[in-house]
Amino acid sequence: MPVIAVTRERRAGETRVAVTPETAKKLTGSGFSIVVERGAGEAASYADAEYEAAGASLAAGPAEAISGADIVLKVRAPVDEEVAALKPGALVVGQLNPHQEKDALQALAAKGATAFAMEFVPRITRAQVMDVLSSQANLAGYRAVIEAAAAYGKVLPMMMTAAGTVAPAKVFVMGAGVAGLQAIATARRLGSVVTATDVRPAAKEQVESLGAKFVAVEDEEFRQAETAAGYAKEMSAEYQAKQAALVAEHIRKQDIVITTALIPGRPAPRLVTAEHVASMRAGSVIVDLAVEQGGNVEGVTVGEISRTDNGVTIVGLANLPGRVAADASALYARNLFAFAGLLLDKEGALAPDYEDEILKAALVARDGGIVHPALQ
Structure with a gap:
């Protein structure tokens, strides 16, 4: 019976856990034996007793949990003490952030581990249930609006009272992927007037279906700006200038701006400049969802809430x-x-088929080396 180990996440600020009592029970029923480090689910409100009730065994520390494991399931890449405890040939599965955390990936390879990065799972129909980027981005988009509302010094919905009417907040979402669409939906539910933009023409219909207004220079070039495969085409310098002018004028009028643009393996694109920020009213709020990849907003700092000289x-x-x-x-x-x-x-x-299109796409390290083409 293959043994799965689950440890407490040790990277700063990580509160999630890779296996919940619900999935521990399912994994046990599927033929796995589960070992969970004590306290692994505590930050996510899952108690050790719940894991025991689901059929898992508890281990005192990471080494005890990992040393006999065939598979280690993680949220983030394992730290050094966890890598050291791996037995030769163990499988490690998690959001390994391979483009940015290269040292951690090299350590796994040097240990002889077989590593799968869940970020690389292909977006095909069969793998939709494994799409961690979508499942986590969906919640990030929701939480971005909650954080914006907490930082904003006013209410989001229109309120009509005997003392007068409170105007609704204007929210602008930049990027209409999974996170952006959830941010739009959440801001709308909270009563904001929502607008959004995206480089893909197909996003317009999605944005408008959620009750938001789409902001873009909709000329003939824009209408032809998507390939048959659904990817954005490179726009002309003339179009980019027109779109930039439109967005700059729009940002100036907003109460809340939420940016969501990410490019796998590359720094996040700059969407909001210092000039944009300087044009906004005091009390306005910007939430940058791409901060861990360099940020969409000029002047953003990872892990901080800052206030500019003009009160943004x-x-x-x-x-x-x-x-x-x-x-x-x-x-x-x-x-x-x-x-x-x-x-x-x-x-x-335990017999992974390395020719399976999902496993093949997610495999990043095997037999002592880095094997993914994008990481060579």
């Missing part, structure tokens, strides 16, 4: 899914449960 609050909090750790863990653990099923053969033995 810039929220650079990292790991927003970790601020709703119970739900984030529940969704992530279900992603991992689905992925773990691919590691077994029909008889229930």
Whole structure:
């Protein structure tokens, strides 16, 4: 029976856990033996007793949990003491952030571990249930609006009272991917007037379906700005200048701006400049969801909420899914449960098929080396 180890996350600010009592029970029923480090789920409000009730064994520390494990499930890449405890050939699965945390990946390879990065799971129909980027970005978009509301010194919805009417907040979401669409939906539910922009023409319909207004220079070039595969085309310098002028004028009028643009393996694109920030009213708020990859906003600082000289609050909090750790863990653990099923053969033995398109895409280290083409 393959043994899965789950440890407490040790990277700063990480509150999620890779396996919840719900998925521990499912994994046990699927033929795995589960060992959970004591306190692993505590920051996400999952008690040790719940894991025991789900059929898991408890270990006193990371080394005890990992040393006999065939598979180690993580939220983030393991730290040195966890890597040191791995047995040769162990499988490590998690959000390994391979483009940025290269030292951790090299350490796993040097230990002889086989490592899978969940960020690299392909976005195909069969793998939708394993899509950690979507499950976590969805919660990040929600939490971004909550953080914005907390930092904003006014209410978000319109309120009509005997003492007068309070105007609704104007919220502008930059980027209409999974996080952006959830931010739009959440801001709308809270009563804001919401606008959004994206480089993909197809995003317009999605934005408008949520009750928000789409902001873009909608000329013929824009209408042709998407490939048959659904990717954005490079826009002309003339178009970029027109779009930049439109966005600059729009940002100036907003109460809250939420930026969500990320490019895998590259620094986040700069969407909001110092000039944009300087044009905003005192009391306005900007939330940067891309802060851990350099940020979309000029002047943002990882892990900090800062205030500019003209009174604009810039929220650079990292790991927003970790601020709703119970739900984030529940969704992530279900992603991992689905992925773990691919590691077994029909008889229930640990036998990953490395030619399976999902495993092949997610595999980053094997046989002592880094094997993913994007990391060569």
